[in-house]
Amino acid sequence: MTQPELTGDVFDAYMTTYGELAPEFLKQYVRDHRKRFLATLRALPPAGGPGARGLEIGTYGLFPVAMRQMLGYADADGVVYETKGDVPLVDHRRYPFDGEEYAYRTFDLDAERTRLPVADESYDLVVLAEVLEHFAADPYFCIREVNRILKPGGKFLITTPNVCSTEHIFRILTHDVPTWFYFYRKDLSNDRHNLEYSPKLLRQLVEHGGFTVNRLWTEVFWSGDRPEIDRLLDERGYSRDLRGDDMFVLCEKSGPAGPSFPDFLYF
Incomplete structure (x- = not known):
């Protein structure tokens, strides 16, 4: 398969097609998150060679299709929730925005409790985009599982809201709730942000999980400028680094995962 040159126009065209052909229940979400989707597409590392395999945990198909169509991966699987x-279900899904109509293997399971039914060191890339903050019971289970299924040197990309953002500082100072999606659900679902991470906690989590951080950075997707907060940080001598509203961390597997239930996250 010939891969297109990865320019902004290619990603924009891909997102336009995805937005037009996504299921109805997703269309508004795609519009609201388009800027984040584009930034995540640009952050995905391309395949390192023939036969490379990727996986997205918490997928709507967007990133697995991009892995195959644009990034050179021979195969890409997904996980849904x-x-x-305790028993994972396995399906093969075709996505309406995928012109090739490829059948993507999809695992239906609880990623906080259930092992993926794949062999150790099966993948070259795992993506966990806007999922970590939703975990309610045992997030480190998923991190350990990613370590198990990644090849040595395999890449792990996480995106998640940044609780230390400029916007969240503003919210605290104005007596508001300093997180994004704290709302409880009328359907009594736990589909909400159970923990929004700081850059320090996110780094601790992945390093304890056996990963080396290649790059940790933030982006701004939902908030506006807060020059008064910038001035306050400067006046008080606090860093303005890593103050965007969403965090990205690109890691690589460098060793075995540490023990379950690390003290910095569990009691």
Whole structure:
């Protein structure tokens, strides 16, 4: 398969097609998150060679299709969360925005409790985009599992909201809730942000999980400028680094995962 040159126009065209052909329940979400999707597409590392395999945990198909169509991966799987039992279900899904109509293997399981039914060191890239903050019970289980299924040197990309953002400082100072999606659900679902991470906590989590951080940075997707907060940080001698509203961390597997239930995250 000939891969297109990865320019902004290619990603924009891909997002336009995705937005037009996404299921109805997703269309508004795609419009609201388009800027984040584009930034994540640009952050995905291309395949390092023939036969490379990728996986997205918490997928709507966007990134697995991009892995195959644009980034040179021979195969790309996905994980969804509709099943809460102990037995993972395996499906092969075709996505309406994928002109090749490729059948993507998809695992339906609880990523905080259930092992993926794949062999150790199966993948070259794992993506966890806007999922970590939703975990309610055992997020480190998922991190350990990613370590197990990645090849040595394999890449791990996480995106998640940044609780230390300029916007969140503003919210604290104005007596507001300093997180994005704290709302409880009328359907009694736990689909909310259970923990929004700081840059320090996110780094601790992945390093304890056996990963070396190649790059940790933030982006601004939902908030506006807060020059008064910037001035306050400067006046008080606090750093303005890593103050965007969303964090990205690109890691690589460098060793085994540390023990379960690390003290910095569990009691």
